[in-house]
Amino acid sequence: MSSQSKTAEQSVASGAANFLRNYYIYFVLVAIVALLSLANLDQFALFERGNFLNKRNIINILRVSAPILVVAGAFTLLMVSGYIDLSIGSTMGLTAVIYAMLAINGMPFVPAFLLTMLAGAVLGAINGILVVRLNITPVIATLITLSLFKGIALLLVQDGVSAIKSGGGLKMPAWFNDYGRDGVFLKLPAAFWVAVAVTLVLIVVQNRGKLGKYAAATGGNPTAAKLSGINTGRTVFLLYVIVGVTAALAGIARSSFMSLGDPLSGDGMELTAILVVLLGGTAFSGGEGRVLRSFVGALIIMALTVGMLTIVPAYYQTLVIGAALLTAAATNHLVSQKGKVS
Amino acid sequence: MTEEQKTSVLSVDGLTKDYPGVRAVDNVTFSIQNSVVHCLVGENGAGKSTLVKMLTGALAPTAGAMTVNGKAYVPTSPQEAREGGIATLFQELHVVDELTVLENLTLGMEKSRFGFFVKSDLEDRVTQTLATIEPAIDPAARVSTLSVAQKQIVEIARAASSGANIIIMDEPTAALSEREVERLFTVIRRLRENNVTVIYISHKLDEIFELGDTVTVMRDGKHITTCPLSDVDGRAELIEMMIGRTVFQSYSPRGKIGEKVVLKAEGLNTKLLKNVSFDIKEGEIIGFYGLVGAGKTEVARALFGADSFDGKVTFHGKPGGRTPKEAIAKGIALVPEERRTQGLFTSLTIRENVPVMNLPRVTQNGVFKAEDVRTAAQEFVTQLGIATSSIEKHTEKLSGGNQQKVVLAKCLFSQADLLLLDEPTRGVDVGAKTEIYEIIKDLANEGNAVAVFSSELEEVLGICDRVFLMFDGCLQEEIENGPNVDIAHILNVVTGGQDEDAR
Structure with a gap:
């Protein structure tokens, strides 16, 4: 279609479609919160009696959301570049174990924290090497490391112990819980604020950073990106490392919250992350997607999960989340189809 | 071409490319002047695309040398070609639909510090270039909302603002409507006014006569001629140069065609x-x-x-x-x-x-x-x-x-x-x-x-x-x-x- 034949009517329609596409996720969040708050939770509430919008309930949701919130942004950028990391759950489990082991053996908070982040970076780099250097399909490469990383984590805890925790002469230091549980600002723990900070940084990276733009170019049209002199391999490698680091932050948050280093604590995280990112409107094929919208997507999933716990039996949860996602995906598809002018 | 002395921007000397059993380009020598639209014609298999691939760094010549802007030119990638002064508009479009026009124009050329973009005159420069060749395109528009013809112009603008002074266009009108072709021609003429040399490849001879200043004819991998188009006596002579040989005729009527x-x-x-x-x-x-x-x-x-x-x-x-x-x-x-x-x-x-x-x-x-x-x-x-x-x-x-x-x-x-x-x-x-x-x-x-x-x-x-x-x-x-x-x-x-x- 040539520009001359593009009528004003169409541009209004595509403007509306763009608006819908850009902001529908926020409406979804508001709608969910509204629905949940309308429900009379008195007879079911697990967390707290009373309204869903109750302060303690919200704090609880945000506390348990820290791990998914901290990975969502980096995972979005990776998917925007057209790649995927299925190993984040195992990376989380392994780094949770490493963090707990360092702590229980007497290492202070700061070095233990930094070392665990470094471990996450190394694990991410391994994914990056498999995908970029050895040219293994991302899904296969990260399925391999999903298994490998989990295997290492299980080996580390061995001896019939299911997780690294106090006992057998070793004791978790007192500070271990603080990061994931202790309210430092607005009654929310450091883990949550770190997730917010990471998200803010990644929003800037996406809007003003080389990495953000190059990720979009790599995912949108790899040949064009290469012909423009972009090192797409390095872009993807870097994104895998960043995802590894955020997965480590998620592992730290989870283990701190649970007071133990559980090798399986990240199981299923890859699916949650994919759901969250898709819910945020990121294209599975790459090129499109916003960090902020994935952050909101993560909030929606957590509101649903936790909110659901309070009003419907647990075994309905997965089904309802699936239905919610289906609705989101279908809306997204319809909206993006309408927005297309070609 | 006018009487004034124009300088040569590109010359190839004895350029040859061998494939196993085939010599695709055979000892080709010619040069192109500055600020012209230079057409490259030949039948299918005449060696045009092989020649272009050598110019863009996709293929290394078996023998011969190329000179661009007075310097020896040995590109090994499209990016090196561009740095040497040659950008190429391929038949398939190389723009990122998901980015805006401006983001596409600056892609890969941005100035940054610590991984974040810093203000520079780059954006003004590329916007200017785009405005010179096609003011109707909004730099803030997402490329996915543009027509194929407009995307092509975005690519041309990117090539022009990347510092390349030679742009190769390979069958650029293949996917365009008549009106869009006219617009593209306007763009190409503006490029020429701005000291850009365009190497134009097309099967459509009308386009060549309408647009071109000079022409190089290739046949069976060999260079036949390079001359001003004004020296070519119409389509007939151009076609004759393209075919040259007599086509081998082996047809014999089979006489068994039914009526049904x-x-x-x-x-x-x-x-x-x-x-x-x-x-x-x-x-x-x-x-x-x-x-x-x-x-x-x-x-x-x-x-x-x-x-x-x-x-x-x-x-x-x-x-x-x-x-x-x-x-x-x-x-x-x-x-x-x-x-x-x-x-x-x-x-x-x-x-x-x-x-x-x-x-x-x-x-x-x-x-x-x-x-x-x-x-x-x-x-x-x-x-x-x-x-x-x-x-x-x-x-x-x-x-x-x-x-x-x-x-x-x-x-x-x-x-x-x-x-x-x-x-x-x-x-x-x-x-x-x-x-x-x-x-x-x-x-x-x-x-x-x-x-x-x-x-x-x-x-x-x-x-x-x-x-x-x-x-x-x-x-x-x-x-x-x-x-x-x-x-x-x-x-x-x-x-x-x-x-x-x-x-």
Whole structure:
């Protein structure tokens, strides 16, 4: 279609479609919160009696959301570049174990924290090497490391112990819980604020950073990106490392919250992350997607999960989340189809 | 070109490229002046694309040297080519749909500190360049909202603002409407005013005369001439330089064409095709000849029901198929253009490939009759002379010619009596070519109707009884094949010429 034949009517329609596409996720969040708050939770509430919008309930949701919130942004950028990391759950489990082991053996908070982040970076780099250097399909490469990383984590805890925790002469230091549980600002723990900070940084990276733009170019049209002199391999490698680091932050948050280093604590995280990112409107094929919208997507999933716990039996949860996602995906598809002018 | 002395921006000296057994570009020497539109013409296979690949760094020359802007030029990648001063507009678009126009224009050239973009004059500069060549495009628009023509202009603007002073355009008008072509020409003229040299490759000779200052003609890998277009005496002389040799004529009438019309197409229209009508008779081989993008493949795909179309197809007195499944059931088979991706299951064996277009013939209650499949495959291997050690050989391991014979076997097994052959001998060696021609003639002699869609004139004139000349989605002319075919006339027609221009 040539520009001359593009009528004003169409541009209004595509403007509306763009608006819908850009902001529908926020409406979804508001709608969910509204629905949940309308429900009379008195007879079911697990967390707290009373309204869903109750302060303690919200704090609880945000506390348990820290791990998914901290990975969502980096995972979005990776998917925007057209790649995927299925190993984040195992990376989380392994780094949770490493963090707990360092702590229980007497290492202070700061070095233990930094070392665990470094471990996450190394694990991410391994994914990056498999995908970029050895040219293994991302899904296969990260399925391999999903298994490998989990295997290492299980080996580390061995001896019939299911997780690294106090006992057998070793004791978790007192500070271990603080990061994931202790309210430092607005009654929310450091883990949550770190997730917010990471998200803010990644929003800037996406809007003003080389990495953000190059990720979009790599995912949108790899040949064009290469012909423009972009090192797409390095872009993807870097994104895998960043995802590894955020997965480590998620592992730290989870283990701190649970007071133990559980090798399986990240199981299923890859699916949650994919759901969250898709819910945020990121294209599975790459090129499109916003960090902020994935952050909101993560909030929606957590509101649903936790909110659901309070009003419907647990075994309905997965089904309802699936239905919610289906609705989101279908809306997204319809909206993006309408927005297309070609 | 004016009288004033213009400097040479690009010169190639003794440039040669050898492929095993073929010299694609043979000792080519010419140079291009500054700020001109320089056209590069030649038939399919004349060596134009190989030459361009060497200029863009996609291929390394076997021998010879290139000089760009006074410096020795040895690019190994499109990026190095651009740094050397040459940017290329490829046939497929290389823009990122998901980014804005401005983001595309600056892609890969941004100034940054610690990984974050910093303010620079880059954005102003590229916006300026874009505004100079096409003010109607909004730099803030997402590229996905632009038309193909506009995307192309974005690419041109990027090339121009990347510092390249030579832009190669390879068939840039192939996907454009007439109006968009005019706009592109305006853009190209503006580029020329801004000291950019454009190397323009096109099969459409009208465009070349309208736009070009100078021209280089290539034929069979050799450089024929480089001269100002004003020195060329019209289309006829240009075509003569492009053909040069006499086309080998091996056609002999087979005299077995029936009277019965097998297929009649009336007023086919698609996105590309315009009012295409023709018929095919029993035992006849008809040819569709035209250059890349003329619409040959589209005719084949429409007849096979692979693309939707407006118009009427009558096959044996009944409506033709609207889907490939229907077409096959009615007795139409297509040997598609891309053998490896569209014609064969390359990871399967010959035996497994042969029956796929007509499984009911070799199955009973959904189970293969293994013996029948083997017999059928074996028969075709013998009948078509497929050179293989066994019917269990994977088709990816066969040579191009033998692969094509397997595709033919697949079609014959479907018991079609109309065969559509799209570029039947592309990428096939000379020996196998002749064999395939013999097979095609045999099939016609047995009473099958055959339609050959080809961009090789020798092929069409070698085997077809009637030839339709295509240009720009239209059947321009129908020609009875015979010893007195006027080759220059044919080339004139398929490059968009009117009758009177040629004489």
